[in-house]
Amino acid sequence: MHISELDTPVAVVDLDRVHANIERLQVYLDRHGIHNRPHIKTHKIPEIAHMQLAAGAVGITCQKLDEAEAMAGAGIQEIFLPYNILGERKLERLMLLSRRANLSVTADSEVVVRGLSAAASREGATLPVLVEFDSGTHRCGVVSPQQAADLARLIARAPGLRFGGLMTYPCTELTDPFVRETRALLRADGLALEVVSGGGTPKMWEAHTHAEVTEHRAGTYVYGDRFMLAAGAVQPEHCALSVITTVVSRPTRDRAILDGGSKTFSSDTLGLEGFGLILEYPRARLSTLSEEHGTVDLSDSPEQPEIGERVTVIPNHCCVVSNLFNQVIGVRNGAVEVTWPVAARGGVR
Amino acid sequence: MHISELDTPVAVVDLDRVHANIERLQVYLDRHGIHNRPHIKTHKIPEIAHMQLAAGAVGITCQKLDEAEAMAGAGIQEIFLPYNILGERKLERLMLLSRRANLSVTADSEVVVRGLSAAASREGATLPVLVEFDSGTHRCGVVSPQQAADLARLIARAPGLRFGGLMTYPCTELTDPFVRETRALLRADGLALEVVSGGGTPKMWEAHTHAEVTEHRAGTYVYGDRFMLAAGAVQPEHCALSVITTVVSRPTRDRAILDGGSKTFSSDTLGLEGFGLILEYPRARLSTLSEEHGTVDLSDSPEQPEIGERVTVIPNHCCVVSNLFNQVIGVRNGAVEVTWPVAARGGVR
Numbered sequence: 104m105h106i107s108e109l110d111t112p113v114a115v116v117d118l119d120r121v122h123a124n125i126e127r128l129q130v131y132l133d134r135h136g137i138h139n140r141p142h143i144k145t146h147k148i149p150e151i152a153h154m155q156l157a158a159g160a161v162g163i164t165c166q167k168l169d170e171a172e173a174m175a176g177a178g179i180q181e182i183f184l185p186y187n188i189l190g191e192r193k194l195e196r197l198m199l200l201s202r203r204a205n206l207s208v209t210a211d212s213e214v215v216v217r218g219l220s221a222a223a224s225r226e227g228a229t230l231p232v233l234v235e236f237d238s239g240t241h242r243c244g245v246v247s248p249q250q251a252a253d254l255a256r257l258i259a260r261a262p263g264l265r266f267g268g269l270m271t272y273p274c275t276e277l278t279d280p281f282v283r284e285t286r287a288l289l290r291a292d293g294l295a296l297e298v299v300s301g302g303g304t305p306k307m308w309e310a311h312t313h314a315e316v317t318e319h320r321a322g323t324y325v326y327g328d329r330f331m332l333a334a335g336a337v338q339p340e341h342c343a344l345s346v347i348t349t350v351v352s353r354p355t356r357d358r359a360i361l362d363g364g365s366k367t368f369s370s371d372t373l374g375l376e377g378f379g380l381i382l383e384y385p386r387a388r389l390s391t392l393s394e395e396h397g398t399v400d401l402s403d404s405p406e407q408p409e410i411g412e413r414v415t416v417i418p419n420h421c422c423v424v425s426n427l428f429n430q431v432i433g434v435r436n437g438a439v440e441v442t443w444p445v446a447a448r449g450g451v452r
Numbered sequence: 453m454h455i456s457e458l459d460t461p462v463a464v465v466d467l468d469r470v471h472a473n474i475e476r477l478q479v480y481l482d483r484h485g486i487h488n489r490p491h492i493k494t495h496k497i498p499e500i501a502h503m504q505l506a507a508g509a510v511g512i513t514c515q516k517l518d519e520a521e522a523m524a525g526a527g528i529q530e531i532f533l534p535y536n537i538l539g540e541r542k543l544e545r546l547m548l549l550s551r552r553a554n555l556s557v558t559a560d561s562e563v564v565v566r567g568l569s570a571a572a573s574r575e576g577a578t579l580p581v582l583v584e585f586d587s588g589t590h591r592c593g594v595v596s597p598q599q600a601a602d603l604a605r606l607i608a609r610a611p612g613l614r615f616g617g618l619m620t621y622p623c624t625e626l627t628d629p630f631v632r633e634t635r636a637l638l639r640a641d642g643l644a645l646e647v648v649s650g651g652g653t654p655k656m657w658e659a660h661t662h663a664e665v666t667e668h669r670a671g672t673y674v675y676g677d678r679f680m681l682a683a684g685a686v687q688p689e690h691c692a693l694s695v696i697t698t699v700v701s702r703p704t705r706d707r708a709i710l711d712g713g714s715k716t717f718s719s720d721t722l723g724l725e726g727f728g729l730i731l732e733y734p735r736a737r738l739s740t741l742s743e744e745h746g747t748v749d750l751s752d753s754p755e756q757p758e759i760g761e762r763v764t765v766i767p768n769h770c771c772v773v774s775n776l777f778n779q780v781i782g783v784r785n786g787a788v789e790v791t792w793p794v795a796a797r798g799g800v801r
Binding site: 110111112113144166167186189190192193196211214215237241242244245246349351352353354355358360362365366369371372393394395396398409410411422423426427428429448449450451452 | 457459460461462493515516535536538539541542545560561563564567586590591592593594595698700701702703704707709711714715718719720721742743744745747758759760771772775776777778797798799800801
């Protein structure tokens with residue numbers, strides 16, 4: 104089947120580009136001696152995770168327990184879950200999963216450590232726990248090396264746990280100083296700091312400039328998107344995920360309506376103007392989304408699409424787009440090669 | 453099972469409130485002699501559609517062919533699809549569906565009419581087609597009564613089609629004048645204008661002020677959300693859909709992190725500040741989302757949640773939230789009563 108026969112809107116993945124994206128980052132990280140632990144939240148597809156491992160990744164990263172369950176169910180053994188797991192039911196699921204895969208997790212508070220310790224010691228397991236620290240993003244993470252060292256000591260002493268290192272997202276100029284200061288504090292206790300896990304696609308090609316970082320977690324690199332183009336992390340020929348849409352209306356000379364809206368592209372702007380790049384009409388602006396309509400402003404576009412024409416959109420943010428589809432279509436040279444269920448989306452998280 | 457036992461983040465629907473919301477709009481529309489044709493894009497759940505029909509709706513509205521297929525598959529007979537259906541594969545699906553349900557659709561261009569006519573006449577069907585017009589929203593729809601009348605005549609003459617009336621979204625002060633002018637133009641041809649379909653939840657209680665409108669399509673009313681609260685269309689005690697989340701981190705005094713982000717709430721702001729209302733901490737601001745984290749600014753909140761605490765979020769926009777979950781949990785008085793698959797989401801649209 105040719106991609107022109109697919110009903111729209113449809114999320115299409117160029118298999119050659121996915122393969123090349125996986126190889127390119129792996130080669131770069133290998134060259135610099137940095138472990139690659141790609142984040143599967145972007146694709147949520149076991150077969151792509153297996154491609155990443157085959158290329159040389161040391162394991163994968165999952166953001167949610169259900170993602171990890173889906174990946175373990177597909178035979179993946181090395182899974183890092185850089186998220187605070189809390190609550191009896193989630194801890195029970197985590198421990199069940201630990202029987203089937205080599206898990207590591209993170210914590211940024213004593214409450215999380217105590218919950219993990221209770222669950223892991225009941226299970227008779229030894230769970231590696233990394234301390235999450237804040238490199239300036241102000242999301243999760245301890246905010247001082249002293250806090251990091253205190254939490255590391257707590258983990259090292261906690262039944263069922265093992266101190267697994269430090270984790271941050273994304274890497275910034277604050278990362279290395281934070282790590283060095285924490286290491287100095289831990290030395291007094293004889294606590295070794297072996298793993299420092301950093302991450303992010305926008306600045307992935309600078310991973311080697313963070314001397315303390317031993318592994319890198321990137322997700323978006325596998326597909327690329329309009330934000331990563333704007334960030335200079337990928338080039339147009341690397342963009343592997345696109346959404347094919349149909350022009351369903353041309354109410355005025357300056358306006359076209361696509362059959363995809365916020366339930367197709369999401370409302371993520373990531374600071375960009377508009378909601379995607381229309382490859383065939385680069386001067387058209389996908390300016391407004393309702394749930395199932397995308398409004399295109401053609402006032403600056405000398406070329407204009409006709410009703411019924413199919414146009415290809417590179418979305419702002421590929422991770423949330425693949426999350427909106429039950430399946431993506433893998434293509435090569437315009438021919439459909441595989442339908443991949445987005446296995447790890449939408450479930451009990 | 454009590455809702456406190458559900459893993460978070462989880463989308464929960466209060467069944468008594470859903471029932472009351474359905475009844476309230478039905479009573480209002482009945483009182484004013486306006487047909488009710490609720491839009492199922494909000495819930496995408498056949499059982500709720502059946503509740504809406506049982507309350508007195510004349511049929512349902514679906515925005516996408518896959519929604520209509522899911523609803524017809526659940527035994528629903530009267531389905532309006534106010535969307536331009538284009539392309540051989542979609543038209544074929546539409547005609548297959550027309551064997552199982554009484555369908556009506558819309559068109560706003562000759563291209564769409566010709567496609568529908570070819571497909572319907574091949575099928576030997578008579579498909580009602582309404583002309584979509586623009587009441588000032590500048591999405592789809594013809595922009596002048598003359599265009600509306602011309603398209604109505606084309607539909608009336610087209611093999612396999614029947615002129616089904618006019619459709620717009622949402623109703624505005626431009627709606628009635630547009631309809632009257634179009635009716636006058638059609639009178640010369642002896643074309644009756646029987647159905648005028650309007651829609652929208654924000655101003656649903658003004659439906660009766662549009663004298664020309666014969667039926668109303670509202671979707672969001674069934675759940676309610678933060679935007680509808682701001683619009684004054686619903687009150688807090690009507691909000692039926694909420695997302696229960698867990699506080700997974702308290703990195704600083706002024707910051708809490710929830711285990712739901714843009715893959716849970718979507719990035720829809722609809723012009724509001726922040727991404728949801730936290731019921732237990734109304735002065736806390738859900739200020740930033742990443743994919744699986746929600747950052748809460750507690751600087752104005754005298755009360756502060758603890759790590760592990762569960763908090764209830766009324767999202768900005770319920771329609772895109774239910775679309776992000778494979779299932780929602782129906783509860784009554786805090787007890788789980790049903791798990792509803794969000795049947796009509798994410799498929800081949």
